Amino acid sequence: MTAENDSGFDFPEETRPGKNWVDELSWYLLVLGFIAILVAGLCFFLFRNRPLTYADFSIDANTLGKYLMMFGLACYVVGRVLHYSRKLKRIKENS
Numbered sequence: 001m002t003a004e005n006d007s008g009f010d011f012p013e014e015t016r017p018g019k020n021w022v023d024e025l026s027w028y029l030l031v032l033g034f035i036a037i038l039v040a041g042l043c044f045f046l047f048r049n050r051p052l053t054y055a056d057f058s059i060d061a062n063t064l065g066k067y068l069m070m071f072g073l074a075c076y077v078v079g080r081v082l083h084y085s086r087k088l089k090r091i092k093e094n095s
Contacts, residue, residue, distance in 0.1 A: 022082055022086055023083075023086060025079075025082060026078075026079045026080075026082035026083040026086070027079070027083075028079075029075045029076070029078050029079030029082070030075070030076060030079035030080065030083070032072075032075045032079075033071075033072045033073065033074070033075030033076030033077075033078075033079060034072070034076065035072070036068050036069075036071050036072030036075060037068075037069060037072035037073065037076070038072075039068050039072075040064075040065045040066075040067075040068035040069040040072060041065075043061045043062075043064050043065035043068060044061070044062065044065040046061070047061030047062075048061070048062075
């Protein structure tokens with residue numbers, strides 16, 4: 001180990017079996033989808049009858065909530081599909 005990697009939390013790629021960029025992407029998509037769904041719920045709850053206003057634009061909170069909900073669900077579903085497809089691929093390789 002070198003001085004800059006002396007934290008103890010950096011694992012070499014060889015010691016993490018089965019981890020690759022698809023696993024990390026699916027995890028990030030799941031988290032992003034969950035956060036987008038929470039923010040959409042917050043938009044639906046807090047700004048039910050009032051538009052969100054800013055100096056340059058005005059957007060209906062329900063419309064923003066719908067878009068965030070669709071984005072969140074899409075990210076969540078894609079993350080789950082990636083996770084389970086990798087899981088099924090590993091099961092096929094091991095059997």
